Amino acid sequence: MRTDLQGASDANLVMAIARYHEDALAEVYRRHAGALFGLAKRVLWDAALAEEVVQEVFLRLWSSPERFDPDRGSLRSFLLAQTHGRAVDQLRSESSRRQREARDASTAATAGYDLEHEVFDLAVAEHVRDALVELPEGQRRAIELAYFGGHSYREVATMLGEPEGTVKSRIRAGLGKMHAQLAPVLGARGDE
Amino acid sequence: MTHAEIEELLGAYALDAVEPGEARVVEDHLQECPRCRAELAAHREVAGLLGNAGGEAPAGLWERISGELSLEHALQPEPPVLGPVRLEVPGARGAGELAGANAPLAAPSRRVRRLPAASLALGGLAAALALVVGLLSVKVSNLDTQVTDIRSAVATNGVAQQAALAVANPEHRSVELRSAGRSPRALLVALPDGQAYWITTGPMPELPADQTYQLWAAVAGQIVSIGLLGRAPSDVPVQVTTNMTKFMVTAEPLGGTTRPTSAVVVAGSPSPI
Numbered sequence: 001m002r003t004d005l006q007g008a009s010d011a012n013l014v015m016a017i018a019r020y021h022e023d024a025l026a027e028v029y030r031r032h033a034g035a036l037f038g039l040a041k042r043v044l045w046d047a048a049l050a051e052e053v054v055q056e057v058f059l060r061l062w063s064s065p066e067r068f069d070p071d072r073g074s075l076r077s078f079l080l081a082q083t084h085g086r087a088v089d090q091l092r093s094e095s096s097r098r099q100r101e102a103r104d105a106s107t108a109a110t111a112g113y114d115l116e117h118e119v120f121d122l123a124v125a126e127h128v129r130d131a132l133v134e135l136p137e138g139q140r141r142a143i144e145l146a147y148f149g150g151h152s153y154r155e156v157a158t159m160l161g162e163p164e165g166t167v168k169s170r171i172r173a174g175l176g177k178m179h180a181q182l183a184p185v186l187g188a189r190g191d192e
Numbered sequence: 193m194t195h196a197e198i199e200e201l202l203g204a205y206a207l208d209a210v211e212p213g214e215a216r217v218v219e220d221h222l223q224e225c226p227r228c229r230a231e232l233a234a235h236r237e238v239a240g241l242l243g244n245a246g247g248e249a250p251a252g253l254w255e256r257i258s259g260e261l262s263l264e265h266a267l268q269p270e271p272p273v274l275g276p277v278r279l280e281v282p283g284a285r286g287a288g289e290l291a292g293a294n295a296p297l298a299a300p301s302r303r304v305r306r307l308p309a310a311s312l313a314l315g316g317l318a319a320a321l322a323l324v325v326g327l328l329s330v331k332v333s334n335l336d337t338q339v340t341d342i343r344s345a346v347a348t349n350g351v352a353q354q355a356a357l358a359v360a361n362p363e364h365r366s367v368e369l370r371s372a373g374r375s376p377r378a379l380l381v382a383l384p385d386g387q388a389y390w391i392t393t394g395p396m397p398e399l400p401a402d403q404t405y406q407l408w409a410a411v412a413g414q415i416v417s418i419g420l421l422g423r424a425p426s427d428v429p430v431q432v433t434t435n436m437t438k439f440m441v442t443a444e445p446l447g448g449t450t451r452p453t454s455a456v457v458v459a460g461s462p463s464p465i
Contacts, residue, residue, distance in 0.1 A: 022258065029254050038247035051253055058257045072233055077240030084243055088208040128241045146209035147242055153204040154211070165200070172203030175235045186237050 010075035018065040025062055032076055033058070036083045043087040043150045053086045084147070091150040124185055131181040139174030142167050193217050195225070202228060206235030252453060259408070259415065259440060259452045355381065355389035355427040367439055369460035377458045378425075380439055382432050390421055390428040396457070399423035399443055406444040408452055409436035420448050437461060 005013065005027040016024035033054060040050035057079060061068070068078050132140055138160075145156045153171060157164040179186070198221045204210050205218045222229050358364050358381045367380040377396055382388035390407060399405065405421035407430060419430045421441065440459035442452045 026254065026258070029249070029257070033249035033253065034247045035244055037249045037253070039243040041247075042243075047250065051250055054249065054253060055257050055260070059260055073237060073240070076244065077236060080240050080243045081236055084239070085208050124241060124244070128244075132242075143207065143242075146204060146207040147239060151209065152211060153209045156209070168200050168204055171207065171209065172200060172235075175203045175206065175238045178238045178241075179234045182238065182241060185241070 011070040014061075014065050014068050014070070014075065017062060025058065028061070028075065028079075029058060032079050035076065036079055039080055040083050040087045042148060043084065044090060049090055050087070053083055053090060056086055057082045088150045127182055127185045128178075131178040134181065135174045135177060136170075138162070138166075139170045139177070142170040143174050146171055193221075195221075195228075198225075199228060199231070202232050203235055206232055206239050252451075255453055255455070256415075256451065259442065259456050260410075351389070351429055352427045354429065355391050358383055358387070358389050359391070365462060367460045367462050369439060369441065369458040371458050378441075380430075380432070380460070386431050386433055388430050388432040390425060390430055392425050392427070396425055402446050403443050404446050404448060405441050405457065406448050406452075408440050408442065410438035410440075411435055415440075415452060417448060417450070420444075 005016075005023055008016070008024070008027070010028070010031070013024045013028050017028070036054045036057060037050055040053040041047055044050050044053070060082065061079070068075060072078075132143070135143070141160065142153070142156050145151050145159060146153060149156075151159065153167045154164055156162075156171075157167040160167065162170075198218055201210055201214055201218055205215060210218065218228075222232065359366075361383055363384050364381050366382070368376050369378040369380060370376050371394075375394055377392070377394035379391045379393050380388055381391060396405065401423065404423055405425050407418045407421055407428075408415050409418050409432065410416075411433070412435065418432065418436075418439075419428065421428050423446075438459065438461045440452070440456045442454045442456055444453060
């Protein structure tokens with residue numbers, strides 16, 4: 001069973017999860033939990049909170065596997081999106097305000113991400129970093145603050161001293177540009 | 193919001209960077225706009241790459257997830273048994289094998305509760321207890337609790353006797369704990385005052401000398417320890433509260449742990465009143 005699962009596609013694993021095969025969830029965990037935890041921790045700056053988020057994402061996949069639609073992207077992207085959403089919810093909750101203040105202070109001190117060390121696949125990392133770096137400064141900063149900082153576009157606007165509309169447009173335009181840039185990578189990516 | 197205004201939000205929405213009210217507007221719109229759905233999918237792909245950092249998941253996380261879902265799993269396909277319950281008690285165990293212990297239960301307020309390290313060995317009572325357990329071949333209708341056959345009236349051991357009395361008490365509620373293969377292994381019988389008894393009804397493999405079974409409960413989404421059952425549990429008194437929604441047992445190092453660290457052996461949940 002174990003061997004079969006290791007060769008199974010993510011979509012098949014999710015089908016097995018729908019039939020309550022815990023081994024299938026374990027395999028999804030083996031493939032993706034590290035990346036999910038990495039993202040949650042990066043956004044939350046707190047390992048314990050990040051663990052809670054990852055746990056929640058997996059329990060949600062277990063209870064509602066039908067929410068994953070293989071036609072709309074890979075399981076990894078789906079789980080990362082879930083993780084990011086939950087992490088941001090955590091961040092915006094009252095209780096984590098203090099951690100957030102501490103985090104913002106340290107973010108300011110360590111500005112500039114070294115994506116190369118953090119991105120799962122080095123070849124992809126290279127492309128992603130290039131695509132990000134090639135963006136106009138305003139777009140790149142808006143995306144980084146929103147995604148990795150977990151800030152709303154309104155907060156980003158305040159932080160950068162820009163109009164909200166400008167920040168909205170920059171995020172959208174920047175993501176669009178990166179998508180075009182990363183098209184070859186996106187096309188080549190499998191489930192894992 | 194106009195279509196153009198919503199479109200403008202899609203990038204921020206893909207990064208979870210819009211206000212909740214805006215998110216709802218975008219979601220409503222996505223239901224009926226394939227063009228925006230396609231654009232969002234593209235943004236999400238990019239976000240997926242940005243967030244795709246590597247790394248290891250922390251040790252023990254899978255065990256906690258697995259523990260939680262074993263509980264869910266044990267409950268979903270098969271509702272708890274409501275009809276007459278037959279307690280199938282295994283044959284008498286060898287004297288001296290039983291080391292039961294239970295930890296006092298404070299109101300569980302945190303996920304992690306430190307347990308007293310010391311185990312209370314019932315050792316000397318084992319022979320008597322084993323005999324009583326062997327006699328506890330009871331057939332119980334657990335709704336009206338009409339006890340049709342309790343041959344344990346002569347119980348000489350306090351715990352087993354009290355467990356038998358609890359089963360006979362019409363006000364008891366019981367939870368059947370099953371293995372992943374669904375075979376019932378134990379019954380948790382609780383009285384209205386919170387006093388409860390773990391009663392082994394099926395095979396619970398004896399653990400090595402340095403391990404103990406540990407009983408856990410889910411309370412408001414958190415897992416708390418209720419007590420140690422020993423390495424070859426028979427009847428063990430524990431305290432429960434009505435807000436405990438699930439129960440499960442894991443094998444842990446002697447003395448217990450603060451959170452489950454191994455796979456769930458059996459699990460069960462109270463049936464709705």
